[in-house]
Amino acid sequence: MIDEAIELPQVGECCTISGGRWYSFYDDVTIDWGSALDVDHMVSVPAARA
Incomplete structure (x- = not known):
């Protein structure tokens, strides 16, 4: 999620x-809260x- 952020969040404990x-x-949407996101897979x- 941090790599995809346009404004970096603060990372806390855990x-x-x-x-x-x-x-x-x-969908042309800006999201301001990380809890609204789901990380499906990497x-x-x-x-x-070489």
Whole structure:
């Protein structure tokens, strides 16, 4: 979530967050509270080959 924030949230104990702002380009909405977001899954990016 931190990588996707347009305004960084504060990270507290046990990785809780407060503040921050996120933009959804899928539906053109700006979200001002992290509790309104759901993290579904992460997709790993393959390492570049040398």
